[in-house]
Amino acid sequence: MIEKVHIPPIKIQGIKTKIVPLIAELERCEEEGTWYEPFMGSGVVGLNLAPKHAVFSDTNPYVIELYKQIKEDKINSYVVREFLEYEGEQLALKDEEHYYYIRDRFNESHNPLDFLFLNRSCFNGMIRFNKNYKFNVPYGHKPQRFAKAYVTKIVNQVRFLENKIRDKDWQFLCQEFSDTIDMAKDNDFIYCDPPYIGRHVDYYDSWDEEHELKLRDRLYTTGAKFILSTWDHNQYRKNEYIDSIWGECYKVTKEHFYHVGAKETNRNSMIEALLMNYNPNETECVEKTGQLSFQDILRKAE
Ligand SMILES: C[S@@+](CC[C@H](N)C(=O)[O-])C[C@H]1O[C@@H](n2cnc3c(N)ncnc32)[C@H](O)[C@@H]1O
Structure with a gap:
């Protein structure tokens, strides 16, 4: 179990700080396998999980350059x-x-x-x-x-x-997600956190259905195990793409609160989803896209 989640120096929308302990319980990266994180952002997930071998990548060249220079002790x-x-x-x-x-x-x-x-x-x-x-x-x-x-x-x-990245077999690459996923082999693990489909995004490359389909096709052809972060629903809308594109996956959800503006009353809840191409709960038969709650998973891990 991860006791404290460390926060990296880069701030980014959609940072997965709150969800790191759950991902730690669900991921199945083998000891000698490589952890691939093709939408690295701040890197908070992999940095806290600290796998032995890792490839972090993103199309934002500036985050990659900062992390590379820190790794090489230039910064x-x-x-x-x-x-x-x-x-x-x-x-x-x-x-x-x-x-x-x-x-x-x-x-x-x-x-x-x-x-x-x-x-x-x-x-x-x-x-x-x-x-x-x-x-x-x-x-x-x-x-x-x-x-x-x-x-x-x-x-x-x-x-x-x-302290985390020096002297480690970790690479930081500026490239498209597809190039990173193509590097993965059967015993590797891929954690994907793309911009959320169907929601407003601030990245210079927008994320649409074509991207989501390309991501699914790439992930399904690797043979590696993966976790994909996406949104499940809020009080107004449901993410229809979970059924239409990711219907083959197992799903675990977690409620996430966020603020819009400064007022406490503007506290909205969003249900986040983690989708997997394997059953994370090996002891039980979980139906595909059947929901497990965050508490269920953590209880099982105790
Ligand atoms: C939701 S953020 C990832 C957040 C990260 N998991 C964290 O906790 O900090 C999505 C990231 O995907 C990157 N991105 C957007 N389109 C991409 C693409 N086509 N290939 C690779 N990365 C992309 C963005 O630059 C952004 O850093």
Whole structure:
């Protein structure tokens, strides 16, 4: 059982922090198999599961470059502290003028440290690019953003990352999900967390039915075991693609609460689904797409 989930330095919409313990109970990566994570995002899942061999990939080149440079010790927690303290002071003095200066600089030179700065000071920690692949998220309007305690928090997150990824047989690749899935062999394991189909997405590549079908076809031809994260339903809608595209899979669900705006009353619930091409509950016969609850799974793991 995972006792504490460590958070990496990159913020991303749809981060799976809350769901890591459940994935840890359900995954079946063999000791000598490779963990493939083709939609890495922040990488919070694989980083906490810490498999022996892993390939993390994403089409966002900037997250990949940041993680690669941390792995190669070109960037470390000391460098990050110095950088954020300096740029944070400039932000406190010049406010949004400095944010947009860094944004322009990043869009020219793609420095991973600038990317980290933007990710932690932009509006809502969003990652969004325009059609020309320019980062276009506006300022979060907090000139004191990089106060001492916040810099220390980010530095600790970078330290966690460097301790995790150095000296490990882990690769970070910038590529399409299909290229990563094609690398997997029978005894490997694939965890997929694509942008959620049928919901608003902020990634520069939108995600539609064609992508979802391509993902299914690729996953079904590998022979590897997989878990796919998707949404199941909320109070208004149900994800129809679970039946139409993923009807062959086993499903486990978990309720997730999130806030829209600042008010407590705007607390909405969404049921998340984990779909698998194997029965995670070997001791019991679970019907395909039959639901197990989060509690059931954790109880069985005790
Ligand atoms: C929901 S996020 C993953 C979040 C991640 N599991 C976490 O917990 O941080 C989806 C990711 O898929 C990436 N992505 C979008 N389209 C992609 C594609 N065609 N191939 C590979 N990655 C893609 C996005 O850049 C984004 O990082």
